[in-house]
Amino acid sequence: MKKKEPAKKDSSKSGLKNNKKGATYIVSSGRAHHESKAADHFNPRTEGLQHISAFDNAMKQFDQAAALLKLTQSQTAMIKQHRRCTEVTLPVRMDDGTIQTFTGYRVQHNIARGPAKGGVRYHPQVSLDEVKALSFWMTFKCAVADIPMGGGKGGIIVDPGKLSLGELERLSRRFFSDLEDMFGPDRDVPAPDVNTTPQIMAWFMDTYSMHKREHLPAVVTGKPLEIGGSKGRVLATARGLQFTLRRAVAAHGEKMENLTVAVQGFGNVGGNAALLLHEDGCKIVAISDQFGAFQNPQGIDIPAVMKYAEANKGLKGLEKTKLATKMEKPDEILELKVDVLCPCALELVLTAKNAGKVKARYIAEGANGPCDSDADAILNKKGIFVIPDILCNAGGVVVSYFEWVQNRMGYYWPVERINSELEVMMNKAFDSVYETYMNYNTSMRIAAFMVAIKRVSVASELRGLYA
Numbered sequence: 362m363k364k365k366e367p368a369k370k371d372s373s374k375s376g377l378k379n380n381k382k383g384a385t386y387i388v389s390s391g392r393a394h395h396e397s398k399a400a401d402h403f404n405p406r407t408e409g410l411q412h413i414s415a416f417d418n419a420m421k422q423f424d425q426a427a428a429l430l431k432l433t434q435s436q437t438a439m440i441k442q443h444r445r446c447t448e449v450t451l452p453v454r455m456d457d458g459t460i461q462t463f464t465g466y467r468v469q470h471n472i473a474r475g476p477a478k479g480g481v482r483y484h485p486q487v488s489l490d491e492v493k494a495l496s497f498w499m500t501f502k503c504a505v506a507d508i509p510m511g512g513g514k515g516g517i518i519v520d521p522g523k524l525s526l527g528e529l530e531r532l533s534r535r536f537f538s539d540l541e542d543m544f545g546p547d548r549d550v551p552a553p554d555v556n557t558t559p560q561i562m563a564w565f566m567d568t569y570s571m572h573k574r575e576h577l578p579a580v581v582t583g584k585p586l587e588i589g590g591s592k593g594r595v596l597a598t599a600r601g602l603q604f605t606l607r608r609a610v611a612a613h614g615e616k617m618e619n620l621t622v623a624v625q626g627f628g629n630v631g632g633n634a635a636l637l638l639h640e641d642g643c644k645i646v647a648i649s650d651q652f653g654a655f656q657n658p659q660g661i662d663i664p665a666v667m668k669y670a671e672a673n674k675g676l677k678g679l680e681k682t683k684l685a686t687k688m689e690k691p692d693e694i695l696e697l698k699v700d701v702l703c704p705c706a707l708e709l710v711l712t713a714k715n716a717g718k719v720k721a722r723y724i725a726e727g728a729n730g731p732c733d734s735d736a737d738a739i740l741n742k743k744g745i746f747v748i749p750d751i752l753c754n755a756g757g758v759v760v761s762y763f764e765w766v767q768n769r770m771g772y773y774w775p776v777e778r779i780n781s782e783l784e785v786m787m788n789k790a791f792d793s794v795y796e797t798y799m800n801y802n803t804s805m806r807i808a809a810f811m812v813a814i815k816r817v818s819v820a821s822e823l824r825g826l827y828a
Contacts, residue, residue, distance in 0.1 A: 416490045416491070416493050416494040416497070418494070418709070418730060418733050418734060419494045419497045419498060419730070420441075420497075421734045422734065422806065422807070422810055423441060423497075423810060423814070425734075425807050425810070426807050426810035426811045426814050427441075427814060429801055429803060429807065429811055430811055430814060430815060430818075432814070432818065436818050436821075436822070439818070439821040439822070439826075440471055440473070440500075440814065440817050440818055440821050443468055443469065443470045443471075443493055443496065443497070444469050444470065444471060444472065445468065445469040445543070446466070446468045446489065446493065447466065447467050447468070447540065447543065448464065448465070448466055448489065449464070449465045449466075449467075449536070449539045449540060450462050450463075450464060450465075451463045451464070451465050451517065451532060451535045451536055451539060452535070453528060453531050453532045453535055454531065455528055456525050456527060456528060463517055463518060463519050463532060464517070464518045465515070465516065465517040465518075465536045465539070465540070466487065466489055466492045466515055466516050466517075467481075467492075467513065467514075467515040467540050467543055467549070468489075468492045468493050468496040468513065468514050468515070469496065469511070469512070469513045469543070469549060470493075470496040470497050470499065470500045470511065470512035470513065470514075471500040471511045471512055471817055471821070472511040472548075472549075473511065473817055473820040473821040473824055474503065474504060474509055474510065474511055474816065474817060474820045475503075475508075475509035475510040475511055476510055476511065476545070476546070476547050476548050476549055476550055477496070477499075477510070477511045477512060477513030477548070477549040477550065478499060478503055478508075478510040478511065478512065478513055478549075478550050478552070478582075478758060478761065478762070479495065479496055479499040479512060479513035479514040479515070479551065479552065479554075480495075480514060480515070480551060480552045480553055480554025480555075480557065480583075481514075481515035481516060481517070481536075481551045481552070481553075481554055481557050481561075481565075482514075482515070482516040482517075482554035482555035482556060482557060483516065483517050483519050483520075483521045483555070483556040483557055484516070484518075484519070484520070484521075484555055484556055485518060485519065485520045486518075487516035487517060487518045487519075488518075491516070492514045492515065492516050493514075494730070495514040495729065496512045496513050496514035497512060498512070498729060498730070498750070498751055499511075499512035499513060499514060499758070500512025500813075500817060501751050501809075501810060501813035501814065501817065502750075502751040502752075502754075502755050502758055502813075503755075503758060503762075504812070504813035504814075504816040504817050505751050505752050505755060505790055505793075505794065505809050505810075505812050505813040505816075506752075506755040506758065506759050506762075506786060506787075506790050507786070507789065507790060507793075507816070508758065508759060508762040508786075509762075510550070510758075510762060510765075511817075513549050513550075513551070514554075515536075515540075515551060516554075517532065517536060519532065521556050529561070530564055533561050533564045533565060533568075534564055534565075534567075534568045537564070537565045537568045537569060538568055538572065541569065541572055544569060544580055545569075545577075545580060546577060546579035546580050546765070546768075546769065550579065550580060550581060550582060550761075550765055551565060551580075551581050551582075552581065552582045552583040552758075552761050553583040559583055559584055559585045559590060560585070562581045562582070562583045562584045562585075563584055563585055563588055565580070565581045566578055566580055566581050566584060566588065566589075569581075578768040579765050579768035579769050582594075582761035582762075582764040582765055582768075583761060583764070584764070589764070589767070589768050589773075590764060591760055591761075591763055591764035591767055591773070591774075591779060592773075592774070592775065592776040592779055593760055593763075593776045593779035593780055593783070594757075594760050594761065594764060595629065595633075596633050596637075597756040597757045597759065597760035597761075597779075597783060598629070598630045598633075598727065598754050598756045598757035599629070599630050599631075599632075599633035599634040599636075599637055599727070599756070600633075600637060600756050600780060600783060600784075600787075601753065601754060601755055601756020601757065601759065601783065601787050602630070602634045602637075602703065602705075602725050602727050602748075602753050602754060602756065603634065603637040603638060603641065604756070604783070604784050604787040604788060604791075605725065605748050605752060605753050605787055605790075605791050606638070606701065606723065606725045606748060606753075607641070608787075608788055608791040608792070608795075609723060609725075609746060609748055609791070609795075610723070612795060613746070616642075617638070617641040617642055617643055618641070618642035618643070619642060619643070619644055620642075620643045620644065620700040620701055621643070621644050621646050621699040621700045621701070622635070622638055622643045622644065622645050622646065622647075622699060622700065622701040622702075622703060623645075623646060623647040623648075623656075623694050623695075623697045623699045623701070623702050623703065623721070624638075624645060624647070624648050624649070624703045624705055624727075625649050625654075625694050625695060625702075625703065625704045625705060625706050625707075625710065626649065626650065626703075626704070626705035626706025626707070626727065626728065627648050627649065627650040627666075627670065627675070627676055628650070628705070628706070630705045630727040630728070630754065631648070631650075631703065631705030631706060631727055632648075632667065632670065634703055634705060634725075634727055635648055635661075635663050635666075635703075636663050636664065636667060638701075638703075639663040639664070643701070644660040645660060645661045645663050646658055646659075646660060646661065646697070646699060647661075647685075647688070647694050647697055647699070648661060648663075648666065648676070648685070648694075649676070649688075649691055649694050649706070650670075650675050650676045650706075651675065652675050652676045652677035652678075652679075653676065653677075653679075653680075653687050653688065653691050654687070654688040654690075654691040654692075654693070654694040655676060655679050655680060655684075655685035655686065655687055655688065656685055656686060656688055656694075656697070657684065657685040657686065661684060661685050662684055665684055666679070666684055666685075669682065669684065692710075692715070695710060695711065695715060695718075695719060696715065696718040696719060696720060697720065697721075698720040698721075699720070699721050700721065700722050700723060701721060701722070701723045701724075701725060702719065702721035702723070702724045702725070703724075703725045703726075703727050704724070704726055704727065704728050704731035704732075705727030705728050706728055707728060707731065708728060708729060708730040708731060709730060709731065709732070709733050710728075710731050710732075711731055711732040711733070711736040711740070712732075712733050712735060712736050713733075713735035713736060713739065715736075716732070716735070716736035716739035716740055717739050717743075719740060719743070719745060721745060722745060722746065723745070723746050723747075723748070724740065724745055724746070724747045724748065725748045725753050726747070726748060726749055726750040726753045726754060727750075727753065727754050728750065728754070729750050729754065730750060731750065732747070732806075737804060737806060741804045746805065747804065747805050747806060748791075748805060749804075749805055749806035749809045751806075751809050751810070751813065752790055752791060752794055752805070752809045755787070755790065756783055756787060759783055759786050759787070760779060760783060763779060763782065763783075793812050794808045794809045794812050795808070797809075797811050797812050
């Protein structure tokens with residue numbers, strides 16, 4: 362069946378902080394970091410702050426895809442619900458001698474294709490609903506990328522900005538030791554997420570290894586390079602976005618050169634995506650972070666902005682330079698007349714309220730769940746080509762998988778091999794989704810879920826039910 366093509370191109374909290382005497386920690390401004398530099402920074406909270414339930418949105422996406430696949434009730438029962446949701450109370454002795462308790466979660470959605478994989482986040486707004494949604498998406502993100510892992514996610518309800526370095530370490534080690542029975546290289550492999558860093562992954566790995574009396578780096582990914590981390594991990598999510606966008610543009614007979622791009626979010630994903638697309642010849646005309654949105658119709662000098670963000674802990678004050686002007690309403694970055702929109706910050710930023718105002722021809726979802734189901738319907742009706750999150754931002758989990766493989770081999774690859782292997786896997790994933798999109802005359806998001814659900818369903822049926 363002939364698909365609708367995108368509309369024709371129209372030519373017309375941050376810094377170093379010392380909360381307790383003698384205790385220093387770093388909270389990221391949201392700027393982009395490169396390779397080893399990223400190991401030392403916390404990331405700003407970007408997901409789960411909206412009033413719409415992320416979990417309900419995930420369930421709607423699943424149901425639409427399952428209906429097209431004509432899954433039976435039994436098939437759905439095997440793969441839709443989470444296999445394990447654990448909540449723990451974590452007592453921690455603070456620097457002043459008092460004991461505070463924190464609530465932690467770890468959710469495993471499905472492990473039919475391999476051990477659970479997914480990050481751990483630290484934030485006051487962490488909730489079971491959110492963690493369940495993110496573990497659900499991770500199952501299908503791993504499946505659409507065709508890596509042999511399932512979906513997991515974790516979190517602790519805490520503001521890490523209020524903890525000393527010692528308190529942060531004690532909380533992290535308590536979380537991992539209390540949930541030790543869930544974790545393991547062949548059971549559940551966590552990774553960094555919102556407000557967690559390679560250093561925290563190092564504490565996780567050390568805690569587990571001490572308990573097992575073995576050196577087990579494969580129990581977590583996103584570690585520092587010095588103790589088994591993988592080269593290429595920091596840029597992996599942004600590179601995955603770049604590779605899938607290249608594929609989408611080529612599928613429509615276009616080239617990357619001179620495409621206009623707006624990037625919402627200038628953290629690790631958005632900032633590095635802006636840089637990589639700039640290197641591909643795209644014209645980045647708008648960017649944003651928590652300090653506002655900035656635009657330059659002639660194209661923003663992204664390398665210069667990266668240096669500015671490093672020096673100023675974000676984009677605050679960027680309008681005082683000649684690089685860009687500040688937009689009055691930051692959310693209007695989503696409505697600019699550009700070729701490509703890259704939402705790389707918040708969940709559920711595109712809804713029924715603003716999806717009709719989107720003028721981009723392509724949307725590359727660097728963030729998790731930036732569109733709700735109502736927005737999806739509107740964008741599809743407008744003929745906008747959406748590269749969905751579980752495909753577009755899967756580069757991070759692919760390179761996490763590479764790290765896990767390298768840890769188990771005891772042999773580490775050069776960054777050139779990492780990037781080459783990543784491109785092969787992302788292209789293969791895009792092609793599988795695009796073929797389904799064409800064959801079923803559906804949206805790319807539903808096509809991605811169809812590819813992933815089929816793989817998970819087949820694995821679950823082949824394994825069968827025990828007892």
